[in-house]
Amino acid sequence: MNTTHGLSIGIERSGEDFFLSLKxxxxxTHHDYETITPMIDSALEAVKDPHVKVLIDGTELQGWEPRAAWDDFKLGLxxxxxxxxxAIYGNKKWQEHTAKIAAWFISGEVKFFENVDDALAWLKE
Known part of the structure; x- marks a missing residue:
């Protein structure tokens, strides 16, 4: 059984614009968020009015432990x-529903894609 889990993060910055990629x-788990949240916080706090575009690769995501789901929600708030x-790139129906729920908590747009090229093209529009 594969018990590998976690989040990898990439952050690119051009002035006030950020491109965040998460896999x-x-x-x-809660520990995954304890690791990743300070990185996101410090990257965004350094800029007065950041504009962030995010690509989330959920193709290998299987879900969240309950406390980790709460961590994800708090990060969004x-x-x-x-x-x-x-842009959420994935291959599971529940990820599409997650994208719709996420849209309630952020000011920007959230869309689900089954093709990474479509997701990137939309982010660059």
Whole structure:
């Protein structure tokens, strides 16, 4: 049984614009968020009015532990007004529903894609 889990993060910055890429693997835990949240916080706090576009690769995501789901929700509430667009790339129906729920908590747009090229093209529009 594969018990590998976690989040890998990539952050690119051009002035006030950020491009955040996240790859989620396995079933995410509270510890995964304890590791990743300070990185996102410090990247965004350094800029007065950041504009963030996010690509989330959920193709290997299996879900969240209950406390990790709460961590994810809190992260969205804390930084939700900084996100211009979030593209969720995945291959599971529940991820599409997650994208719709996420849209309630952030000021920007959230869309689900089954093709990574379509997701990137939409983010760059």
């Amino acid at each position: 989620a693997i396995g079933k995410l 804390k930084h939700g007004n900084k996100f211009d667009k979030i």
